[in-house]
Amino acid sequence: MGQVGILKSYEYDYERVLSDVDKLLSELDVLKNIKQSSFLVKTNLLKKNKPEDGVTTHPFVVEGVVRFLQSKGHSVIVGDSPGGPFNPVMLKSIYEASGISGIAERTGCSLNYDTSIVQVKPSEAKLINNLKLVKAFTEVDYVVSCAKLKTHTMMTYTGAVKNLFGMIPGVTKADYHLKMNDVNNFANMLIDVCDYVKPLFSVIDGIQAMEGDGPSSGDIRELGLLMAGESPYELDYVATGITGLLDSPVNTHAINRDLLDPEKIELYGLDINYLQVEPFRLPGSTHVNFMSGRIPEFVTHFLMEKIRPYPEVINKLCVGCGVCAANCPPKVISMINHKAVIDTTDCIRCFCCHELCPEKAIKVKRHPIHKMVFGK
Numbered sequence: 001m002g003q004v005g006i007l008k009s010y011e012y013d014y015e016r017v018l019s020d021v022d023k024l025l026s027e028l029d030v031l032k033n034i035k036q037s038s039f040l041v042k043t044n045l046l047k048k049n050k051p052e053d054g055v056t057t058h059p060f061v062v063e064g065v066v067r068f069l070q071s072k073g074h075s076v077i078v079g080d081s082p083g084g085p086f087n088p089v090m091l092k093s094i095y096e097a098s099g100i101s102g103i104a105e106r107t108g109c110s111l112n113y114d115t116s117i118v119q120v121k122p123s124e125a126k127l128i129n130n131l132k133l134v135k136a137f138t139e140v141d142y143v144v145s146c147a148k149l150k151t152h153t154m155m156t157y158t159g160a161v162k163n164l165f166g167m168i169p170g171v172t173k174a175d176y177h178l179k180m181n182d183v184n185n186f187a188n189m190l191i192d193v194c195d196y197v198k199p200l201f202s203v204i205d206g207i208q209a210m211e212g213d214g215p216s217s218g219d220i221r222e223l224g225l226l227m228a229g230e231s232p233y234e235l236d237y238v239a240t241g242i243t244g245l246l247d248s249p250v251n252t253h254a255i256n257r258d259l260l261d262p263e264k265i266e267l268y269g270l271d272i273n274y275l276q277v278e279p280f281r282l283p284g285s286t287h288v289n290f291m292s293g294r295i296p297e298f299v300t301h302f303l304m305e306k307i308r309p310y311p312e313v314i315n316k317l318c319v320g321c322g323v324c325a326a327n328c329p330p331k332v333i334s335m336i337n338h339k340a341v342i343d344t345t346d347c348i349r350c351f352c353c354h355e356l357c358p359e360k361a362i363k364v365k366r367h368p369i370h371k372m373v374f375g376k
């Protein structure tokens with residue numbers, strides 16, 4: 001078990017963020033004895049958003065990590081496999097929109113444009129025997145998970161561990177959603193991916209975080225924190241502890257799998273006892289079995305299915321781009337008269353459509369009883 005560092009960093013001021021990231025990473029012991037190596041900085045580039053949208057890892061934070069590694073003599077490539085088609089044209093437009101292209105211009109680091117895929121066999125995985133990964137991501141000595149702190153409609157929270165789901169190429173992610181459509185299985189699959197990738201360390205951009213219906217349609221929350229840690233599980237545990245999102249299924253399963261022991265986390269930097277953070281507003285899709293153990297399981301299952309939130313298209317915002325239909329794992333979205341139409345009967349509630357819609361035209365529809373139980 002290792003260290004987790006936290007620093008106050010109030011705004012995206014270029015010089016300040018670079019200096020804060022440097023301070024944070026200088027304390028991480030795991031980096032001290034690494035000889036010249038190649039690194040992939042896996043940043044969160046969910047879709048084509050500008051830095052100020054609060055969806056992607058801010059480019060100044062990514063640049064801070066790149067500069068720190070370069071200052072130690074390492075070579076760095078920055079990349080991600082965003083949602084949707086994985087090709088060089090799409091990558092270029094997302095690198096430009098998110099401000100990542102500027103990092104390459106200023107630092108000389110590389111950006112990944114190699115979209116070839118490799119299949120690997122994670123020997124210690126709990127759920128997956130075969131894993132498809134972006135080839136370039138497997139050709140470096142070390143990976144860094146450079147994540148954004150956000151709520152997540154399916155997983156409650158996304159940070160260092162969930163960020164690594166982007167090592168799986170483009171629309172292939174849909175297969176994993178389809179096969180692991182239960183939240184617990186999905187959490188274990190994320191852990192399998194993370195455990196295979198084994199990032200050397202992780203960084204979380206929590207300067208501007210996201211609450212509510214994240215990871216793309218929530219509200220920006222000025223948290224003012226930068227965090228780093230050797231273990232992505234420990235880092236996420238601390239981040240969720242600060243933001244009131246500890247019930248994240250990834251935390252639960254990381255503990256169950258002996259990958260996380262909260263007692264053994266060694267904190268440095270800011271003293272979290274002095275941090276006062278209002279708990280983050282949960283995604284509208286939050287769905288836990290509040291009746292579990294009180295009445296028979298089949299009855300609770302039936303009732304919970306009745307009140308389970310589902311995606312709904314806001315017709316006046318839908319521009320008919322088809323992104324949701326192309327990325328829906330069970331293909332239950334049709335395009336009719338240039339509008340998306342969802343057949344919720346076989347919807348697996350992965351909320352990929354909500355996450356990837358560029359127009360925020362898909363909302364999380366909630367049953368009145370769900371609102372009563374979980375709050376507005």
Ligand code: SF4
Pocket residue numbers: 313317318319320321322323324325339340356357358359360361362
């Ligand atoms: S709902 Fe969103 S993603 Fe789907 S077609 Fe409409 S605008 Fe595009």
Ligand code: SF4
Pocket residue numbers: 311327328329330331332333342346347348349350351352353354
């Ligand atoms: S309609 Fe949306 S939430 Fe339902 S399965 Fe498709 S992508 Fe997932």
